[in-house]
Amino acid sequence: MATLNSNYLKLKAGYLFPEIARRVKAFTEANPEAASRMIRCGIGDVTEPLPLAVREAMHAAIDEMGTHGGFHGYGPEQGYEFLRTAIAQHDYRDRGLDVADDEIFVSDGSKCDGGNILDILGDDNRIAVMDPVYPVYVDTNVMAGHTGDANEDGSYAGILYLECNAANGFVPQIPEEKADIVYLCFPNNPTGAVATRAQLEAWVTYARKHGSILLYDAAYEAFVSDPSVPRSIYEIPGARECAIEFRSFSKNGGFTGTRCAFTVVPKNLTALCSNGEHRPIHPLWHRRFTTKFNGVSYITQRGAAALYSEMGRAEVAALVEHYMGNAAILREAVQSCGLEVYGGVNAPYIWVHALVGQTSWQIFDRMLNEANIVVTPGSGFGRAGEGYFRISAFNSREKVLEAATRLKAMVW
Numbered sequence: 001m002a003t004l005n006s007n008y009l010k011l012k013a014g015y016l017f018p019e020i021a022r023r024v025k026a027f028t029e030a031n032p033e034a035a036s037r038m039i040r041c042g043i044g045d046v047t048e049p050l051p052l053a054v055r056e057a058m059h060a061a062i063d064e065m066g067t068h069g070g071f072h073g074y075g076p077e078q079g080y081e082f083l084r085t086a087i088a089q090h091d092y093r094d095r096g097l098d099v100a101d102d103e104i105f106v107s108d109g110s111k112c113d114g115g116n117i118l119d120i121l122g123d124d125n126r127i128a129v130m131d132p133v134y135p136v137y138v139d140t141n142v143m144a145g146h147t148g149d150a151n152e153d154g155s156y157a158g159i160l161y162l163e164c165n166a167a168n169g170f171v172p173q174i175p176e177e178k179a180d181i182v183y184l185c186f187p188n189n190p191t192g193a194v195a196t197r198a199q200l201e202a203w204v205t206y207a208r209k210h211g212s213i214l215l216y217d218a219a220y221e222a223f224v225s226d227p228s229v230p231r232s233i234y235e236i237p238g239a240r241e242c243a244i245e246f247r248s249f250s251k252n253g254g255f256t257g258t259r260c261a262f263t264v265v266p267k268n269l270t271a272l273c274s275n276g277e278h279r280p281i282h283p284l285w286h287r288r289f290t291t292k293f294n295g296v297s298y299i300t301q302r303g304a305a306a307l308y309s310e311m312g313r314a315e316v317a318a319l320v321e322h323y324m325g326n327a328a329i330l331r332e333a334v335q336s337c338g339l340e341v342y343g344g345v346n347a348p349y350i351w352v353h354a355l356v357g358q359t360s361w362q363i364f365d366r367m368l369n370e371a372n373i374v375v376t377p378g379s380g381f382g383r384a385g386e387g388y389f390r391i392s393a394f395n396s397r398e399k400v401l402e403a404a405t406r407l408k409a410m411v412w
Contacts, residue, residue, distance in 0.1 A: 005143070005145075007142055007143050007144065007145045007147075008142075008143055010142050010147065010148075010149055010150055010156070011139060011142055011143075011150075012150040012154050016135050016376070016380035016381070017042070017043050017376075019380070020042050020043070020364075020374065020376065020377075020380075023364070023365075023368070024038070024040075024042075024368065024374055027368055027369070034372050037372040038372050038373075038374065039371075039372065039373050039374070039395070039399050039402060039403045039406075040374045040395070041330070041373055041374060041375055041391045041392045041393075041395060041403055042374040042375055042376045042390075042392060043376070043392065044189065044251070044348070044349070044392045044394050045256050045392075045394055046250070046251060046254045046256050046319075046323075046394050047394055047395050047396050048254055048319055048322060048396075049254070050253075050254050050255075050258065050303070051253065051254065051306075051307070051311075051312060051315035051316065051319070052311070052315065053306040053307065053309055053311040053312035053315055054253065054254075054258075054303040054304075054306050054307060054312065054315075055303075056306070057302045057303050057305065057306035058299050058300070058302060058303040058306075060302070061298060061299040061302035061303070062299055065298065065299065072298040074294065074295070075295045075297075075298055075301075076295060077289050077290045077293050077294060077295045078102075078104075078105045078106065078286065078289050078290070078295070079104060079105060079106025079262070079295065079296065079301065080106070080298065080301050081101065082301075082302075082305055083106055083301045083304055083305045084101045084102070084104040084106065084262075085101045086305050086308040087104050087106075087262055087308075088100060088101045088103070088104050090308045091232075091247070092232070092234065092264075095231075095232070095235075097232060097234045097235065098234070098240065099234065099264055099266075100267070102267075103264055103265055103266055103267060103282065104262050104263075104264060105262060105263045105264075105265060105285065105286075105289055106260065106261070106262045106295070106296050106301060106304075107260075107261050107262060107263060107293070107296065108259040108260065108261065108296055109248065109250070109259055109261050110217065110219050110246040110247060110248040110250075110261040110262075110263070111136050112261075113246050113261065113263045114136055114137065114140065114183075114215065114217065114246055115136060115140035115143075116288065116292075117215065117244065117263075117285070118140060118141065118144045118146070119288050119292075120281065120284040120285055120288055121181060121213075121271070122271075122274075123144070123145060123146060125146065125180035125181045126158075126160060126178065126179045126180045126181070127141050127146055127147070127158070127159050127160065127179065127180070127181050127183075128159070128160040128161075128162055128175065128179035128181065128182045128183065129141075129159060129160075129161060129162065129182075129183045129382075130162050130164050130172050130183065130184065130185060130188070130382075131155075131161040131162060131163050131164060131172075131381075131382035131383060131384040131385070132164060132190055132191065132378060132381030132382035132383075132384050132385030132388070133164075133183065133185055133188070133189070133190075133381055133382060134185055134189045134190070134217070134381070135380065135381060135382070137183045137185075137215075138156065138159065138382075141156075141159065142156060146158065146159075147159055153383045154379075154382075154383055155382075155383055160175060160177065160179050161382070161383070161384070162175060162182075163384045164188075164191060164193070164384060165384060166340070166342070166353075169193060170188060170191040170192075170193035170342065170351070171186075171193055171195050171196075171199050174202050174203065174206050175206075178210045178212070179210070179212055180210075180211075180212055180213070181212065181213050181215060182203070182206075182207065182212055182213070182214050182215065183215045183217070184203060184214055184215070184216050184217065184233075185216075185217040185219075186200075186216075186217075186218065186220075186230075187220040187221070187223055187224060187346050187347035188343075188347065188349075189217075189219070189220065189347075189349060190349055190351060190376065190378065190381045190385065190388075190390040191342055191343055191349070191351040191390075192342060192343015192344055192345070192346070192347035192348075192349040192350065192351050193342065193343065193347075193351075194224065194226070194229045194346045194347065195229075195230070196228070196229070197228070197229075197230050197235070197236070200230055200233060200235075200236045200239075201236050201237075204233075204236045204237075204238050204239050204242060204243070205238075207242035207243070208238055208241060208242050211271075211272065212242065213242060213243070213244065213269070213271065213281075214233060214239070214242055214243040214244070215243075215244055215246070216233040216243050216244065216245045216246065217246045218231065218232060218233070218245055218246065218247050219246065219247060219248040219250065219251065219261075220251060220347050220348065221247065222251070222252035222316065222320055223251075223252075223320055223323070223324060223346060223347050223348055224346045224347075225324070225345070225346055226345075226346055229346055232245060233245050234264070234266075240266040240268055240269065241266070241268060241269060241270075242269065243266075243269070244263060244264065244265055244266075244269065244281075245263065245264040246261070246262075246263050246264075247261060247262055247263075247264070248260075248261035248262075249261060249304050249307060251323075251348065251394070252307075252316050252319065252320060253304065253307045253312075253316055253319070254319060255303075255304070258300055258303065259296070259300065260296055260300050260301065260303070260304040263285075265281060265282050265285045266282070267280060267282045268280070269281045269282065322397070323348045323393050323394055324348065324393070325397070326348070326393035326394075326395060326397065326400040327343075327344040327345075327347075327348050327349075327350060327393035328344065329400050329401065329404050330344065330350050330391050330393055330400060330403065330404060330407075331343075331344035331345075331350050332404070333403070333404035333405075333407045333408055334350060334352050334391070334407060336408055337407060337408060337410070337412045338412060339352050339353060339354075339355075339412065340352070340353035341353075344393065348392065348393040348394060349390050349391070349392060349393065350390070350391040350393065351378070351388055351390055352388060352389050352390070352391060353387060353388055354378070354387050354388060354389055355412060358387075359377075359379065359386065359387070360377035360378040360379040360380070360385065360386055360387060360388060360389055361377045361379065363375070363377065363389050364376075364377040364389060367389075367410075370410060371403075371406040371407065371409075371410055372406070373403055373406060373407070375389045375390060375391050375392075376389060376390040376391075376392070377389055378390060
């Protein structure tokens with residue numbers, strides 16, 4: 001008889017966002033009059049239309065595909081040269097960072113890449129994750145068999161949890177013990193925290209000392225407004241020898257439904273083989289890509305490349321300004337209620353300390369019932385997130401202003 005991958009049976013509960021959707025669906029079915037009033041500030045999904053530069057480029061690509069001379073079938077799995085060059089030039093080389101075109105791998109999402117990277121990493125690696133943090137990091141390691149069973153608090157045996165709290169500014173301390181793979185996410189989802197240059201330098205020093213690899217999720221780098229805050233791990237000397245960077249067009253370019261992202265794998269990054277030999281990771285990721293992925297569509301990649309045009313860059317800046325304007329409104333509204341508020345400055349997420357004596361899910365249910373506002377319970381991001389909730393700034397200005405009014409009207 002066929003057998004299952006029993007690691008999936010270790011998963012403690014349903015993935016966070018489907019669970020939120022389930023609860024919201026149950027609430028609206030029981031209270032149909034509330035459906036039209038619902039304001040969704042939970043999942044970080046964009047709301048504004050695709051930039052005009054993107055739409056025009058995609059329309060042109062569709063017309064091109066309608067001709068014999070311009071038709072494109074299977075493309076290069078790792079991405080078309082025009083997009084890889086644009087990414088490497090504008091996001092890295094123009095900023096003085098050494099990244100080659102062929103170190104860019106174009107994909108359909110940084111969430112996908114963050115899970116798929118485990119295919120080329122050993123099963124005996126000690127995994128470290130920030131807590132709280134994006135739950136995909138933990139769940140994909142559970143699925144891959146890199147953990148033990150779940151504990152009562154939802155944590156998993158075998159994972160090193162790096163606690164992030166108000167005392168450390170939601171940036172984890174360097175651990176005393178060794179971790180082989182370390183997930184870092186800045187600007188952080190869910191806390192909105194950013195790491196200073198000195199803090200990232202400490203992590204690069206740690207990784208190089210122990211031969212560790214930093215999996216650096218920079219999906220929200222476009223929202224950094226403080227010039228002193230690094231937007232790439234490769235701004236730190238030595239990071240090319242110890243870090244892989246994940247980025248996405250989902251939030252800065254509105255591609256959550258269009259799907260395009262990329263991962264940077266430096267050619268001088270190595271890992272240890274079972275025979276003690278150090279081997280480069282780049283060719284293994286290249287092999288994984290060409291074997292298991294057929295590439296992002298030509299039309300989508302033309303749209304992504306348009307984000308680097310003069311018009312595209314202006315539209316990206318306008319989108320960032322819109323969402324960060326929302327963040328400022330929501331942050332002020334929650335602060336006026338007397339609650340402890342973090343984030344919302346260099347990131348589109350507001351991280352709020354819930355009322356004493358109420359769990360994250362209790363706050364979620366209360367806001368759903370009393371204000372018809374959907375937030376994300378902090379405990380869904382890890383045990384250290386208990387007692388907090390996240391508010392997303394991805395919304396229309398009209399709905400954000402209404403959400404702010406309702407938040408201020410609640411009796412806290």
